[in-house]
Amino acid sequence: MNVKNRMLIACLAIVVGIGAKAAETPWETLKIMSFNVCHCEGMDGRIDIARTAARIRAEDPDFACLQEVDWRTARVSGVDEPAELARLTGLHDTFAKAIFYRGGQYGVMILSREKPLSFEQIPLPGEEPRILLVCEFRDIVVATSHLSVGAEAERKASIPLIRRAFAKFKKPVFFTGDWNATVDSAVLRDLREFLVLKSDTACQTFHGRPINGPDGQPYDMSKFCIDYVACDKLHAPDFEVVDAHVVEDRETSDHAPIVTTLSFLPPAAHKPVLVPAPVSLKTSDGLYRARATEVSETVVTKRTVDAAEGGLPPHGRGGRHLRCVVGRRGVLLRPPDAASAGRVLVRAFGLPLVHG
Secondary structure (H helix, E strand, O other), X not given: OOHHHHHHHHHXXXXXXXXXXXXXXXXXXXXXXXXXXXXXXXXXXXXXXXXHHHHHHHHOOOEEEEEEEEEOOXXXXXXXXXXXXXXXXOOEEEXXXXXXXXXXXXXXXXXXOOOOOEEEEXXXXXXXXXXXXXXXXXXXXXXXXXXXXXXXXXXXXXXXHHHHHHHOOOOOEEEEEEOOOOOOOHHHHHHXXXXXXXOOOOOOOEOOOOEEOOOOOEEOOOOOOOEEEEEEOXXXXXXXXXXXXXXXXXXXXXXXXXXXXXXXXXXXXXXXXXXXXXOEEEXXXXXXXXXXXXXXXXXXXXXXXXXXXXXXXXXXXXXXXXXXXXXXXXXXXXXXXXXXXXXXHHHHHOOOOEEO
């Protein structure tokens, strides 16, 4: 059963009072963390797995996607970090080796409330070999990687392999990780051909020391966002971002954890109600009148505004505010307020509703 059907059944169960155990129902929200844990070494130079686990527990994610994880290396005194992190967080662990390192292995992992149905490890290019870990769960797929820190060409060479790995799934795919690329980079441009970013990209996520670039010269990534959570383009409209933030933590690792909380939008949320333009709407900077020459032909993405119940009160005071989007043909009203907002606008402006 897919995510949409499970969500609808869960909602109906609540309405009619059937009731179900929380463990048997899908998430009302879905929380995904991405965290480069630097083999659990903090900025104080101490390896402290309990500290890393505590940071993860504090955010309480459904999925914690971790990079730079050691398995029984001499660097961490032979400790099985994936197993220990799973024990301390109470989550299932799935580890993927990128390289053998100092008597053990080094790679990425996914901690999850639900045990994966299956997982795949796909080697990616890099002077230091990289790995893509893809875990399939009952309703979604979660993947993570730590892309090459070397030449951009190495990161770009990974993209076709990542895209091919995701293309075979009909379920929503969430891709996370330390991609070692800034938001305006060619790497992100190529990834955005098949992914939609769902994390906060306005804040820096790396605060470690400058690293050596492919030319041997150090470069500083500490002013930028290089860690991300994204969803495949086909399913991205099904998930609305409730919250996306970078955790204020500069001690546990040289990266800050990033967390995205998503809410599932039922199928009805994708059927808009359209009110023909021109309509006056209250915006943060006063009145805005929808004119075809000023707005996007695509209707759905130009501008988010508020419509006030009963017309536009003086100086924007009073009225119930409803979300909608100004488009070329009119005002697109987004559920869950679409039905009520449609009646509000009809009352306020005397316009007929057109169902898009």
